[in-house]
Amino acid sequence: MTRIIKYVFTDILRNKIVLGYTAFLLLISLSVFTLEDNTSKGILSLLNIILIIVPLVSIIFSTTYIYNSAEFIELLVSQPLKRKHIWSSLFTGLAGSLSCSFFIGAGLPILFFAPAAIGLIMTAMGLLLSIIFVAIAMLAAVMTRDKAKGIGISIFLWLYFSLLFDVFILFQFQDYPLEKFMIIASACNPIDLSRILILLKMDISALMGFTGAVFRDFFGTQPGLAIAFLVLGLWVMVTFWLSLRKFNRKDL
């Protein structure tokens, strides 16, 4: 399996997009921290960029990569290799390289300029979001043979998680006292969950109103935080497991 991961890694590195993505993140995070004299202002600006850009790049790049490796996958499947290993290697290669880019491009500057709890949680969320969206992309790519359709599904999923979900679910019920429901609903969207976890480490969580207080009571505690990380971990595992199951039965 490590042999396949090696080939996936070299192939991704040969593709300049990941390097460009790293440079782009590095440029943004460095400029944000050097232009703002206040680090928490810098963190806040970075927050939105990370919650939008990281999932978008992860999902689109991974979907296109899987489609473009169709030949490679076909070649490997006819060899004495387990399909499970092929698919896991692709996942490891993609998730590894995208998390690496995030860590170098945004994680290191964040940890350097804001080494407190907020910096740590932000880096952790960025890494987890990268991995979750690689898993979602692989599920989207294995669902359909048509490249255009697959990329369309990925873009839609990204739009759903970063925008539509809030509009359809959260804003619909904001006038009702549904705090428990809100907590469960936010677990259904990894982007929202990461946003809440990061905001709670900032001083501005008081601005989130009554719901903010409920979130603070739940996610602000140690067990709550552990549950949040567990949910994010489940997002990776369940999505990847579904895509793997599909890939095992796929005709090539």
Added chain:
Amino acid sequence: MIIASNVSKKFGRLRVLNNISVTCNKGECIALIGPNGSGKTTFIKSILGMVVPDSGFITFNGKNILHDWLYRKHVGYMPQIGRYPDNMTIGQVFNMMKDIRADKTSKATDEWLLEEFGLNQVMSKRMRTLSGGTRQKVSASLAFLFNPDILILDEPTAGLDPLASEKLKEKIILEKSKDKLILITSHILSELDELITHVMYMQEGNLLFHKKLAELQQETGEQKLSKAIAAVMLKK
């Protein structure tokens, strides 16, 4: 060596394989013949585990191939249209395959075709720049590279120049004498005459017959495979 029992496969509504049952043994060289779209390639792909049958199963040396992936170590496969990662060079593809299939039990690689086809001189060419014929040469060399016990060749000579085609046939005959199982599909029946021992004929997903070449020749009274098949098709 390979036993398929009641293998069926549908693509959507289309029945591609319909209850195919067949036994292939060592030392046989089988021609898989049939019109376009008769399910030949799908059958080959299900032997390789690239297509998963809806029902029925295939065994290799008594083991169901569905859960036993190591059997592919003994198979050399030459696809109809070889598709390789575009930005790899020929040399990288060969090295990668050697790397993937290398283990302690594997025999020395067989680079005869590689040398005969003159691929050594073009090792640094990228796969995307190759002509269809050169791609076929790469596929053929890869299929024979690891001395497999079973060779599955899907239209091996399509796109090859006459010289390369002769080399490949020479190699197939040589491997046949080593008691291996060889499965060939082709539409050029005249070139199969000197290679094969058995004939499988498929039509619309059904296996119409699977018999020895000699038997077929006797039944139809024709010596040439092309004429014999034509006689069978006329009778149907």
